[in-house]
Amino acid sequence: MSVALLITVLAVMDGGLIGFRASAGRCGLLDKRAYYRDAIGRGMLDAFVLVAAHGLPALALAASTDDVPATLAAYVAAASPAAFAFAAFAGIALLAFVLYFSPVGDFRVLANVVVLGPFTVARPWVIAAGCGYTAFASGDASVACLAVSAAVSMIASERVFARRYASQWRALVGTGDER
Amino acid sequence: MFDRSAPEISDLVVDYDPHTLERRHVSKSKLIETLRGHGRRAALRVVESIPARDDVLDALAVDGMLVRSHLELQRLHEEFRVGETVRSFVAPMIALARARTRERPIRIVDVGCGLGFITRWLASRGELGDDLEFVGVDYNRAFVRAATALARAEDLPCRFEAANAFELSVPGHVYLSTGVIHHFRGEDLARFFAQHARAGALGFVHVDIRPGILAPIGSYIFHHARMREPLARWDGFWSAVRAHDARTLAAASQQGAPGFELAVVDAHPGPYAVVRIFQAIVGASPALAGQLPAALAPLGKRVERVR
Numbered sequence: 001m002s003v004a005l006l007i008t009v010l011a012v013m014d015g016g017l018i019g020f021r022a023s024a025g026r027c028g029l030l031d032k033r034a035y036y037r038d039a040i041g042r043g044m045l046d047a048f049v050l051v052a053a054h055g056l057p058a059l060a061l062a063a064s065t066d067d068v069p070a071t072l073a074a075y076v077a078a079a080s081p082a083a084f085a086f087a088a089f090a091g092i093a094l095l096a097f098v099l100y101f102s103p104v105g106d107f108r109v110l111a112n113v114v115v116l117g118p119f120t121v122a123r124p125w126v127i128a129a130g131c132g133y134t135a136f137a138s139g140d141a142s143v144a145c146l147a148v149s150a151a152v153s154m155i156a157s158e159r160v161f162a163r164r165y166a167s168q169w170r171a172l173v174g175t176g177d178e179r
Numbered sequence: 180m181f182d183r184s185a186p187e188i189s190d191l192v193v194d195y196d197p198h199t200l201e202r203r204h205v206s207k208s209k210l211i212e213t214l215r216g217h218g219r220r221a222a223l224r225v226v227e228s229i230p231a232r233d234d235v236l237d238a239l240a241v242d243g244m245l246v247r248s249h250l251e252l253q254r255l256h257e258e259f260r261v262g263e264t265v266r267s268f269v270a271p272m273i274a275l276a277r278a279r280t281r282e283r284p285i286r287i288v289d290v291g292c293g294l295g296f297i298t299r300w301l302a303s304r305g306e307l308g309d310d311l312e313f314v315g316v317d318y319n320r321a322f323v324r325a326a327t328a329l330a331r332a333e334d335l336p337c338r339f340e341a342a343n344a345f346e347l348s349v350p351g352h353v354y355l356s357t358g359v360i361h362h363f364r365g366e367d368l369a370r371f372f373a374q375h376a377r378a379g380a381l382g383f384v385h386v387d388i389r390p391g392i393l394a395p396i397g398s399y400i401f402h403h404a405r406m407r408e409p410l411a412r413w414d415g416f417w418s419a420v421r422a423h424d425a426r427t428l429a430a431a432s433q434q435g436a437p438g439f440e441l442a443v444v445d446a447h448p449g450p451y452a453v454v455r456i457f458q459a460i461v462g463a464s465p466a467l468a469g470q471l472p473a474a475l476a477p478l479g480k481r482v483e484r485v486r
Contacts, residue, residue: 110453113397173239
Protein backbone atom coordinates (compact mmCIF):
# COMPACT_ATOMS: atom_id res chain seq x y z
CA MET A 1 0.00 0.00 0.00
CA SER A 2 2.92 2.30 0.59
CA VAL A 3 3.64 2.32 -3.15
CA ALA A 4 0.02 3.23 -3.89
CA LEU A 5 0.23 6.02 -1.33
CA LEU A 6 3.53 7.21 -2.78
CA ILE A 7 2.06 7.31 -6.29
CA THR A 8 -0.97 9.22 -5.00
CA VAL A 9 1.17 11.79 -3.19
CA LEU A 10 3.45 12.23 -6.22
CA ALA A 11 0.52 12.56 -8.62
CA VAL A 12 -1.23 15.13 -6.42
CA MET A 13 2.02 17.07 -6.08
CA ASP A 14 2.49 16.91 -9.84
CA GLY A 15 -1.09 18.08 -10.22
CA GLY A 16 -0.31 21.15 -8.14
CA LEU A 17 2.63 21.97 -10.37
CA ILE A 18 0.51 21.33 -13.46
CA GLY A 19 -2.04 23.78 -12.10
CA PHE A 20 0.69 26.34 -11.55
CA ARG A 21 2.18 25.92 -15.03
CA ALA A 22 -1.24 25.91 -16.69
CA SER A 23 -2.08 29.27 -15.13
CA ALA A 24 1.38 30.83 -15.47
CA GLY A 25 1.97 33.28 -18.28
CA ARG A 26 -1.75 34.07 -18.53
CA CYS A 27 -2.14 36.77 -15.89
CA GLY A 28 -0.38 40.10 -16.14
CA LEU A 29 -0.91 41.24 -12.56
CA LEU A 30 2.12 41.55 -10.31
CA ASP A 31 0.52 40.01 -7.23
CA LYS A 32 -0.65 36.58 -8.30
CA ARG A 33 -0.56 34.78 -4.96
CA ALA A 34 -4.31 34.12 -4.77
CA TYR A 35 -4.44 33.30 -8.47
CA TYR A 36 -1.67 30.72 -8.18
CA ARG A 37 -3.06 29.30 -4.94
CA ASP A 38 -6.35 28.67 -6.68
CA ALA A 39 -4.65 27.13 -9.74
CA ILE A 40 -2.45 24.84 -7.64
CA GLY A 41 -5.41 23.72 -5.53
CA ARG A 42 -7.48 22.93 -8.61
CA GLY A 43 -4.56 21.03 -10.15
CA MET A 44 -4.11 18.93 -7.02
CA LEU A 45 -7.79 18.12 -6.86
CA ASP A 46 -7.89 17.18 -10.53
CA ALA A 47 -4.83 14.96 -10.11
CA PHE A 48 -6.47 13.23 -7.16
CA VAL A 49 -9.53 12.52 -9.29
CA LEU A 50 -7.26 11.08 -11.99
CA VAL A 51 -5.53 8.85 -9.45
CA ALA A 52 -8.88 7.63 -8.19
CA ALA A 53 -10.07 7.06 -11.75
CA HIS A 54 -7.15 4.70 -12.31
CA GLY A 55 -6.74 3.27 -8.81
CA LEU A 56 -10.32 2.12 -8.37
CA PRO A 57 -10.40 0.08 -11.61
CA ALA A 58 -7.07 -1.45 -10.59
CA LEU A 59 -8.58 -2.48 -7.26
CA ALA A 60 -11.66 -3.82 -9.03
CA LEU A 61 -9.45 -5.84 -11.36
CA ALA A 62 -7.56 -7.27 -8.41
CA ALA A 63 -10.81 -8.06 -6.60
CA SER A 64 -12.03 -10.05 -9.58
CA THR A 65 -9.12 -12.49 -9.35
CA ASP A 66 -8.96 -15.68 -7.25
CA ASP A 67 -5.98 -14.58 -5.18
CA VAL A 68 -6.49 -10.90 -4.36
CA PRO A 69 -3.40 -10.42 -2.12
CA ALA A 70 -1.11 -12.05 -4.69
CA THR A 71 -2.54 -9.90 -7.50
CA LEU A 72 -2.12 -6.73 -5.50
CA ALA A 73 1.44 -7.73 -4.65
CA ALA A 74 2.12 -8.25 -8.36
CA TYR A 75 0.70 -4.79 -9.16
CA VAL A 76 2.86 -3.22 -6.48
CA ALA A 77 5.95 -5.04 -7.75
CA ALA A 78 5.26 -3.82 -11.28
CA ALA A 79 4.64 -0.22 -10.18
CA SER A 80 7.46 0.06 -7.64
CA PRO A 81 10.38 0.89 -9.98
CA ALA A 82 8.36 3.65 -11.65
CA ALA A 83 7.16 5.01 -8.32
CA PHE A 84 10.69 5.21 -6.96
CA ALA A 85 11.95 6.80 -10.18
CA PHE A 86 9.15 9.39 -9.97
CA ALA A 87 10.02 9.96 -6.30
CA ALA A 88 13.66 10.61 -7.15
CA PHE A 89 12.60 13.03 -9.90
CA ALA A 90 10.24 14.81 -7.52
CA GLY A 91 12.88 14.85 -4.80
CA ILE A 92 15.33 16.72 -7.00
CA ALA A 93 12.56 19.13 -8.01
CA LEU A 94 11.73 19.72 -4.33
CA LEU A 95 15.37 20.46 -3.56
CA ALA A 96 15.34 22.93 -6.41
CA PHE A 97 12.29 24.59 -4.85
CA VAL A 98 14.23 25.03 -1.62
CA LEU A 99 16.84 26.92 -3.66
CA TYR A 100 14.11 28.76 -5.57
CA PHE A 101 12.55 30.14 -2.41
CA SER A 102 15.84 30.98 -0.77
CA PRO A 103 16.54 34.68 -0.20
CA VAL A 104 19.55 34.60 -2.55
CA GLY A 105 18.38 35.77 -5.95
CA ASP A 106 21.09 33.98 -7.90
CA PHE A 107 20.07 30.66 -6.29
CA ARG A 108 16.53 31.18 -7.50
CA VAL A 109 17.71 31.60 -11.07
CA LEU A 110 20.10 28.67 -10.67
CA ALA A 111 17.24 26.41 -9.57
CA ASN A 112 15.35 27.46 -12.67
CA VAL A 113 18.18 27.04 -15.11
CA VAL A 114 19.59 23.78 -13.84
CA VAL A 115 16.51 21.92 -12.61
CA LEU A 116 13.04 23.41 -12.96
CA GLY A 117 13.20 24.42 -16.63
CA PRO A 118 14.86 21.23 -17.93
CA PHE A 119 12.67 19.06 -15.67
CA THR A 120 9.55 20.59 -17.18
CA VAL A 121 10.81 19.49 -20.59
CA ALA A 122 11.79 16.04 -19.28
CA ARG A 123 8.60 15.40 -17.27
CA PRO A 124 6.46 13.82 -20.06
CA TRP A 125 9.33 11.50 -20.99
CA VAL A 126 9.84 10.44 -17.38
CA ILE A 127 6.13 9.70 -16.96
CA ALA A 128 6.01 7.80 -20.26
CA ALA A 129 9.08 5.76 -19.36
CA GLY A 130 7.85 4.94 -15.85
CA CYS A 131 4.34 3.97 -16.86
CA GLY A 132 5.65 2.18 -19.94
CA TYR A 133 7.89 0.06 -17.76
CA THR A 134 5.00 -0.70 -15.41
CA ALA A 135 2.78 -1.69 -18.34
CA PHE A 136 5.49 -3.98 -19.66
CA ALA A 137 6.48 -5.43 -16.28
CA SER A 138 2.93 -6.17 -15.12
CA GLY A 139 2.42 -8.88 -17.75
CA ASP A 140 -1.29 -8.19 -17.50
CA ALA A 141 -3.12 -6.54 -20.38
CA SER A 142 -5.66 -4.78 -18.16
CA VAL A 143 -2.99 -3.34 -15.88
CA ALA A 144 -0.93 -2.34 -18.90
CA CYS A 145 -3.93 -0.46 -20.28
CA LEU A 146 -4.41 1.32 -16.94
CA ALA A 147 -0.70 2.27 -16.80
CA VAL A 148 -0.80 3.67 -20.33
CA SER A 149 -4.04 5.51 -19.57
CA ALA A 150 -2.49 6.99 -16.41
CA ALA A 151 0.51 8.21 -18.40
CA VAL A 152 -1.64 9.74 -21.12
CA SER A 153 -3.89 11.39 -18.52
CA MET A 154 -1.03 12.96 -16.59
CA ILE A 155 0.77 14.14 -19.73
CA ALA A 156 -2.36 15.48 -21.40
CA SER A 157 -3.79 17.03 -18.25
CA GLU A 158 -1.54 20.09 -18.49
CA ARG A 159 -2.98 21.03 -21.85
CA VAL A 160 -6.50 20.37 -20.64
CA PHE A 161 -6.02 22.40 -17.44
CA ALA A 162 -4.43 25.21 -19.45
CA ARG A 163 -7.71 25.72 -21.32
CA ARG A 164 -9.19 27.21 -18.17
CA TYR A 165 -6.82 30.13 -18.48
CA ALA A 166 -6.43 30.31 -22.23
CA SER A 167 -8.86 33.17 -22.81
CA GLN A 168 -7.79 35.51 -20.04
CA TRP A 169 -5.75 37.63 -22.45
CA ARG A 170 -8.99 38.76 -24.12
CA ALA A 171 -9.71 41.03 -21.16
CA LEU A 172 -6.55 42.98 -22.03
CA VAL A 173 -7.07 43.40 -25.76
CA GLY A 174 -9.37 46.07 -27.11
CA THR A 175 -12.08 45.84 -29.65
CA GLY A 176 -9.95 46.99 -32.53
CA ASP A 177 -10.24 50.75 -32.43
CA GLU A 178 -6.46 50.94 -32.12
CA ARG A 179 -6.12 49.71 -35.68
CA MET B 180 25.62 29.16 -37.65
CA PHE B 181 22.58 31.45 -37.37
CA ASP B 182 21.55 34.39 -39.52
CA ARG B 183 21.63 37.03 -36.77
CA SER B 184 20.49 39.78 -39.09
CA ALA B 185 17.16 38.12 -39.90
CA PRO B 186 14.22 39.84 -38.19
CA GLU B 187 11.97 38.44 -35.49
CA ILE B 188 8.30 37.90 -36.23
CA SER B 189 7.25 40.67 -33.84
CA ASP B 190 9.37 43.12 -35.83
CA LEU B 191 7.38 42.34 -38.96
CA VAL B 192 3.75 41.84 -37.98
CA VAL B 193 3.26 45.45 -36.92
CA ASP B 194 4.27 48.64 -38.67
CA TYR B 195 3.86 52.26 -37.63
CA ASP B 196 4.36 55.62 -39.24
CA PRO B 197 7.39 56.93 -37.33
CA HIS B 198 5.97 60.47 -37.20
CA THR B 199 2.25 60.04 -36.61
CA LEU B 200 2.51 56.58 -35.00
CA GLU B 201 -0.50 55.60 -37.07
CA ARG B 202 -0.63 51.89 -37.61
CA ARG B 203 0.07 50.81 -41.15
CA HIS B 204 -1.36 47.80 -42.91
CA VAL B 205 0.94 44.81 -43.07
CA SER B 206 0.77 42.69 -46.20
CA LYS B 207 0.67 39.01 -45.34
CA SER B 208 2.07 37.92 -48.69
CA LYS B 209 5.01 40.33 -48.46
CA LEU B 210 5.68 39.17 -44.92
CA ILE B 211 5.70 35.55 -46.03
CA GLU B 212 8.03 36.47 -48.88
CA THR B 213 10.42 38.18 -46.43
CA LEU B 214 10.51 35.21 -44.08
CA ARG B 215 10.91 32.79 -46.98
CA GLY B 216 13.87 34.89 -48.13
CA HIS B 217 15.50 34.34 -44.75
CA GLY B 218 14.67 30.62 -44.85
CA ARG B 219 12.65 30.74 -41.64
CA ARG B 220 10.11 27.99 -42.09
CA ALA B 221 8.89 27.81 -38.48
CA ALA B 222 8.29 31.56 -38.52
CA LEU B 223 6.43 31.14 -41.79
CA ARG B 224 4.01 28.74 -40.12
CA VAL B 225 3.35 31.28 -37.36
CA VAL B 226 2.63 34.05 -39.86
CA GLU B 227 0.52 31.80 -42.07
CA SER B 228 -1.75 31.15 -39.08
CA ILE B 229 -2.56 34.86 -38.66
CA PRO B 230 -5.91 35.75 -40.23
CA ALA B 231 -5.88 38.37 -42.97
CA ARG B 232 -8.43 40.19 -45.09
CA ASP B 233 -7.50 41.32 -48.60
CA ASP B 234 -3.90 40.34 -47.80
CA VAL B 235 -3.82 42.68 -44.76
CA LEU B 236 -3.02 41.07 -41.40
CA ASP B 237 -5.89 41.28 -38.93
CA ALA B 238 -4.64 43.88 -36.42
CA LEU B 239 -6.73 42.51 -33.57
CA ALA B 240 -5.41 38.98 -34.12
CA VAL B 241 -1.86 40.33 -34.21
CA ASP B 242 -2.42 42.28 -30.99
CA GLY B 243 -3.85 39.19 -29.33
CA MET B 244 -0.80 37.21 -30.34
CA LEU B 245 1.55 39.91 -29.07
CA VAL B 246 -0.28 40.33 -25.76
CA ARG B 247 -0.32 36.56 -25.17
CA SER B 248 3.39 36.44 -25.95
CA HIS B 249 4.15 39.28 -23.57
CA LEU B 250 2.12 37.68 -20.79
CA GLU B 251 4.33 34.63 -21.17
CA LEU B 252 7.40 36.83 -21.35
CA GLN B 253 6.36 38.46 -18.07
CA ARG B 254 6.19 35.02 -16.47
CA LEU B 255 9.74 34.31 -17.66
CA HIS B 256 10.91 37.70 -16.37
CA GLU B 257 9.34 36.96 -13.01
CA GLU B 258 11.13 33.62 -12.82
CA PHE B 259 14.44 35.17 -13.76
CA ARG B 260 14.02 38.11 -11.39
CA VAL B 261 14.41 40.65 -14.15
CA GLY B 262 12.65 43.31 -12.07
CA GLU B 263 15.29 43.00 -9.35
CA THR B 264 18.06 43.02 -11.96
CA VAL B 265 16.77 46.19 -13.63
CA ARG B 266 16.27 47.87 -10.27
CA SER B 267 19.87 47.18 -9.24
CA PHE B 268 21.11 48.72 -12.50
CA VAL B 269 18.78 51.72 -12.60
CA ALA B 270 19.00 52.73 -8.92
CA PRO B 271 22.49 54.27 -9.28
CA MET B 272 21.34 56.25 -12.31
CA ILE B 273 18.30 57.56 -10.42
CA ALA B 274 20.58 58.63 -7.57
CA LEU B 275 22.77 60.53 -10.03
CA ALA B 276 19.78 62.22 -11.64
CA ARG B 277 18.37 63.15 -8.24
CA ALA B 278 21.64 64.79 -7.26
CA ARG B 279 22.01 66.60 -10.58
CA THR B 280 18.58 68.20 -11.01
CA ARG B 281 16.12 69.94 -8.73
CA GLU B 282 13.25 68.98 -11.00
CA ARG B 283 10.77 66.67 -9.39
CA PRO B 284 9.56 64.11 -10.00
CA ILE B 285 12.51 62.33 -11.55
CA ARG B 286 10.96 60.79 -14.63
CA ILE B 287 11.92 57.23 -15.54
CA VAL B 288 10.88 56.34 -19.08
CA ASP B 289 10.64 52.67 -20.04
CA VAL B 290 11.20 52.50 -23.79
CA GLY B 291 9.26 49.78 -25.63
CA CYS B 292 7.55 48.80 -22.40
CA GLY B 293 5.17 46.21 -23.84
CA LEU B 294 2.76 45.26 -21.05
CA GLY B 295 4.78 47.48 -18.73
CA PHE B 296 5.93 44.72 -16.42
CA ILE B 297 9.19 46.46 -15.50
CA THR B 298 7.51 49.87 -15.17
CA ARG B 299 4.80 48.42 -12.96
CA TRP B 300 7.26 46.33 -10.97
CA LEU B 301 9.50 49.30 -10.23
CA ALA B 302 6.49 51.51 -9.43
CA SER B 303 5.09 48.91 -7.07
CA ARG B 304 8.22 49.01 -4.92
CA GLY B 305 8.88 52.05 -2.83
CA GLU B 306 12.62 51.45 -2.37
CA LEU B 307 13.68 53.74 -5.21
CA GLY B 308 12.04 56.77 -3.59
CA ASP B 309 8.73 58.60 -3.72
CA ASP B 310 9.98 61.44 -5.91
CA LEU B 311 9.85 59.33 -9.06
CA GLU B 312 7.45 59.16 -11.97
CA PHE B 313 7.38 55.96 -13.98
CA VAL B 314 6.26 56.23 -17.58
CA GLY B 315 6.03 53.26 -19.92
CA VAL B 316 6.08 54.06 -23.61
CA ASP B 317 5.31 51.86 -26.57
CA TYR B 318 4.24 52.39 -30.17
CA ASN B 319 1.61 49.71 -29.86
CA ARG B 320 -1.62 51.14 -28.44
CA ALA B 321 -2.85 47.67 -27.56
CA PHE B 322 0.11 47.25 -25.23
CA VAL B 323 -0.45 50.68 -23.74
CA ARG B 324 -4.10 49.96 -23.03
CA ALA B 325 -3.30 46.58 -21.51
CA ALA B 326 -0.49 48.00 -19.38
CA THR B 327 -2.75 50.82 -18.20
CA ALA B 328 -5.49 48.35 -17.28
CA LEU B 329 -3.03 46.17 -15.36
CA ALA B 330 -1.60 49.16 -13.50
CA ARG B 331 -5.09 50.37 -12.60
CA ALA B 332 -6.11 46.93 -11.38
CA GLU B 333 -3.35 47.07 -8.79
CA ASP B 334 -3.49 50.81 -8.20
CA LEU B 335 0.12 51.34 -9.22
CA PRO B 336 1.70 54.81 -9.47
CA CYS B 337 2.75 54.69 -13.13
CA ARG B 338 1.33 55.58 -16.50
CA PHE B 339 1.65 54.48 -20.09
CA GLU B 340 1.71 56.35 -23.38
CA ALA B 341 1.62 55.41 -27.03
CA ALA B 342 4.41 57.63 -28.26
CA ASN B 343 7.97 57.92 -29.40
CA ALA B 344 9.77 57.67 -26.05
CA PHE B 345 12.26 60.32 -27.09
CA GLU B 346 9.66 62.86 -28.18
CA LEU B 347 7.51 63.05 -25.06
CA SER B 348 5.96 66.42 -24.24
CA VAL B 349 7.68 66.17 -20.86
CA PRO B 350 10.93 64.29 -21.48
CA GLY B 351 12.44 61.71 -19.17
CA HIS B 352 15.45 62.09 -16.94
CA VAL B 353 16.42 58.44 -17.15
CA TYR B 354 15.59 56.09 -20.02
CA LEU B 355 15.54 52.36 -19.61
CA SER B 356 14.56 49.35 -21.63
CA THR B 357 14.48 45.61 -21.19
CA GLY B 358 14.91 43.19 -24.05
CA VAL B 359 14.50 45.93 -26.64
CA ILE B 360 17.89 46.92 -28.02
CA HIS B 361 18.57 43.73 -29.94
CA HIS B 362 15.70 44.76 -32.21
CA PHE B 363 17.89 47.62 -33.48
CA ARG B 364 20.64 46.63 -35.89
CA GLY B 365 23.52 48.50 -37.48
CA GLU B 366 22.97 52.22 -37.91
CA ASP B 367 19.56 51.97 -36.24
CA LEU B 368 21.30 51.00 -33.01
CA ALA B 369 23.53 54.07 -33.09
CA ARG B 370 20.49 56.21 -33.94
CA PHE B 371 18.69 54.73 -30.93
CA PHE B 372 21.46 55.92 -28.62
CA ALA B 373 21.65 59.29 -30.39
CA GLN B 374 18.07 60.00 -29.37
CA HIS B 375 19.02 60.09 -25.68
CA ALA B 376 21.20 63.13 -26.17
CA ARG B 377 18.53 64.85 -28.26
CA ALA B 378 15.87 64.15 -25.62
CA GLY B 379 18.04 65.68 -22.90
CA ALA B 380 18.37 62.45 -20.93
CA LEU B 381 20.61 62.49 -17.90
CA GLY B 382 21.22 58.81 -18.27
CA PHE B 383 20.13 55.49 -19.69
CA VAL B 384 20.08 51.87 -18.67
CA HIS B 385 19.35 49.35 -21.40
CA VAL B 386 19.12 45.75 -20.29
CA ASP B 387 19.11 42.83 -22.69
CA ILE B 388 20.00 39.19 -22.81
CA ARG B 389 23.74 38.57 -22.98
CA PRO B 390 24.85 36.61 -26.05
CA GLY B 391 27.04 33.55 -25.73
CA ILE B 392 27.35 29.91 -26.63
CA LEU B 393 24.88 28.82 -23.96
CA ALA B 394 22.35 31.61 -24.48
CA PRO B 395 20.55 30.10 -27.51
CA ILE B 396 20.45 26.63 -25.89
CA GLY B 397 19.12 27.92 -22.60
CA SER B 398 16.71 30.19 -24.39
CA TYR B 399 15.41 27.31 -26.50
CA ILE B 400 14.83 25.12 -23.43
CA PHE B 401 13.07 27.85 -21.48
CA HIS B 402 10.93 29.16 -24.27
CA HIS B 403 9.76 25.62 -24.99
CA ALA B 404 9.31 24.72 -21.35
CA ARG B 405 7.49 27.88 -20.37
CA MET B 406 5.77 29.29 -23.41
CA ARG B 407 2.86 28.09 -25.49
CA GLU B 408 2.53 30.89 -28.01
CA PRO B 409 4.46 29.98 -31.18
CA LEU B 410 5.48 33.60 -31.74
CA ALA B 411 6.85 33.83 -28.18
CA ARG B 412 8.81 30.61 -28.58
CA TRP B 413 10.26 31.67 -31.90
CA ASP B 414 11.13 35.26 -31.06
CA GLY B 415 12.35 34.33 -27.60
CA PHE B 416 14.89 31.93 -29.01
CA TRP B 417 16.00 34.33 -31.73
CA SER B 418 16.33 37.17 -29.23
CA ALA B 419 19.14 35.21 -27.61
CA VAL B 420 20.75 34.60 -30.97
CA ARG B 421 20.42 38.21 -32.08
CA ALA B 422 21.49 39.82 -28.79
CA HIS B 423 24.33 42.30 -29.17
CA ASP B 424 27.62 41.72 -27.43
CA ALA B 425 28.95 44.41 -25.11
CA ARG B 426 31.47 45.64 -27.67
CA THR B 427 28.75 46.28 -30.26
CA LEU B 428 26.61 48.11 -27.72
CA ALA B 429 29.53 50.20 -26.54
CA ALA B 430 30.55 51.11 -30.09
CA ALA B 431 26.99 52.07 -31.04
CA SER B 432 26.61 54.13 -27.85
CA GLN B 433 29.87 55.95 -28.48
CA GLN B 434 28.82 56.65 -32.04
CA GLY B 435 25.27 57.72 -31.20
CA ALA B 436 25.80 59.45 -27.86
CA PRO B 437 29.46 60.47 -27.98
CA GLY B 438 29.36 62.73 -24.93
CA PHE B 439 27.96 60.09 -22.60
CA GLU B 440 30.12 58.28 -20.09
CA LEU B 441 29.48 54.56 -20.54
CA ALA B 442 29.74 51.31 -18.66
CA VAL B 443 28.55 47.76 -19.20
CA VAL B 444 27.28 45.56 -16.39
CA ASP B 445 27.45 41.75 -16.33
CA ALA B 446 29.01 41.58 -19.79
CA HIS B 447 31.59 39.11 -18.46
CA PRO B 448 30.11 37.52 -15.33
CA GLY B 449 32.54 34.57 -15.26
CA PRO B 450 31.16 31.71 -13.16
CA TYR B 451 27.92 33.63 -12.66
CA ALA B 452 27.12 33.38 -16.37
CA VAL B 453 24.54 30.67 -15.75
CA VAL B 454 22.48 32.81 -13.37
CA ARG B 455 23.14 36.31 -14.68
CA ILE B 456 21.76 36.00 -18.16
CA PHE B 457 21.25 39.72 -18.75
CA GLN B 458 23.72 42.49 -19.33
CA ALA B 459 23.23 46.23 -19.41
CA ILE B 460 24.73 49.23 -21.09
CA VAL B 461 24.59 52.24 -18.83
CA GLY B 462 25.24 55.80 -19.92
CA ALA B 463 25.54 59.08 -18.05
CA SER B 464 25.18 62.41 -19.84
CA PRO B 465 28.01 64.96 -19.96
CA ALA B 466 26.18 66.82 -17.18
CA LEU B 467 27.14 63.95 -14.88
CA ALA B 468 30.75 63.83 -16.03
CA GLY B 469 32.96 61.57 -13.96
CA GLN B 470 30.24 60.47 -11.56
CA LEU B 471 29.24 57.17 -13.14
CA PRO B 472 32.01 54.95 -11.71
CA ALA B 473 31.24 55.95 -8.14
CA ALA B 474 27.52 55.54 -8.70
CA LEU B 475 27.98 52.02 -10.03
CA ALA B 476 30.52 51.07 -7.37
CA PRO B 477 27.97 49.02 -5.35
CA LEU B 478 27.79 46.62 -8.31
CA GLY B 479 31.50 45.92 -7.85
CA LYS B 480 33.31 43.87 -10.47
CA ARG B 481 30.15 43.42 -12.48
CA VAL B 482 30.82 46.84 -13.97
CA GLU B 483 33.27 47.54 -16.79
CA ARG B 484 33.91 51.09 -17.91
CA VAL B 485 33.77 51.76 -21.64
CA ARG B 486 36.61 53.96 -22.78
